[in-house]
Amino acid sequence: MARESKGQTTMRDNLFDDSSVGVYLHLPFCDRICPYCDFAVVPARPLEAAVEARYLEGLQAELTARRSDFQGRSLATLYFGGGTPSIFRPESIRTLVEAVREAFPARRTDETETTLELNPSTLEEARLPEFREAGVNRLSIGIQSFDDDQLKRLGRAHRAPVARSTLSAARAAGFENLSIDLIFAGPGQNTTELGRDLDELLEWSPEHVSTYELTFEPETPFGKALAAGKMEACEEDRAADMIEQIESRLEGAGFERYEISSYARPGRRSNHNARYWQRQAVLGLGLGAHSMEARSEDRPHGARRANPRSLERWHAAVAANPSTVGEIESLSVETARGEAVFLALRQREGLNALRFEAEFGEPPRAFFGPEIRSAVDRGWLLEGAAGDLQLTAEGRLLADSVAAEFVAAEGNRSVGN
Ligand code: SF4
Incomplete structure (x- = not known):
């Protein structure tokens, strides 16, 4: 039996006494599906009002049924991920923000980190003021690159001018907490091109940057092209050089690399993502969402719950019993x-x-x-x-x-x- 100090006893008590919850809402629809994407996504061009309304209803039913599993906890973070959550109308986002806040009252709602993932597009940038009014106070923007050739090679729907106008519109709408997603080691990309992406990214002065090395998941078009010899992955050494290049440029500009893929200015870390890394309770709702169930005496190490990744299966599971959607795995x-x-x-x-x-x-x-x-x-x-x-x-x-x-x-x- 290990020696136990008073500090450890207090720490062990705290492991079970976390009184907060993060809520993740997965909104899976995308204008078009990127060829490297392995997320739970559904093509919707455009997103029809009836499809949006049905999905919203399902999410609300799941929230109502699942809130008792996290009863009494206060809302620490709210995150709209996808898919492309910003193709939902601002009224829908407002409805969901209010429902979650009602289910889990926060100590101070104005300070609850509420993030919306957004893709550069003229439709979405016009909605930014309304998203802000709906309670969103942080945006995670899928810029990926400021180079049109690279965006084309990645199969992205947007081009650099729209990325720029979306960033301007976000600041104009009053968003003071912006995160930019950047993909590196993309098809044919070299360190000079990456350097140009980093130069422009820094000109926009985001509060947070998430960097992702392009991966080739087997079931995606890129994964299949790689297997068929029609595409080449970036060599390991070149990818390692790029990681060092990113770290050096961003740290030189005042960012802290606080997680392998994540950089933040002081005080601007992602509190929501930190909940996963620190194994804290997260209620995940919607197609393909994952929950980290609260720890209990029965489940001292918590449990994971994974919702179905097919839209019809998720709707069917919610209709059958919204409190038992998803498969539970108690953690050994x-x-x-x-x-x-x-x-x-x-x-x-x-x-x-x-x-x-x-x-x-x-x-x-x-x-x-x-x-x-x-x-x-x-x-x-x-x-x-x-x-x-x-x-x-x-x-x-x-x-x-x-x-x-x-x-x-x-x-x-x-x-x-
Ligand atoms: S926009 Fe994002 S979620 Fe949608 S298909 Fe592309 S990578 Fe996947």
């Missing part, structure tokens, strides 16, 4: 431990050994001795005197592989049990 201690390390290592602060011990009874070394030793020896991991773990600069380039070793160690343990 092995899965939770692997994920705790995996998610913590993605963050700048890394893994807090005291917090880990409070949840799992022993410090990280007790479970991951060989993995920690090997990653430290290879220069990928730093281990503090108290057992805290943090990736080095080199380790950050290999974050997924380093973290995978910890997850695999837990996988072997659960197979062996």
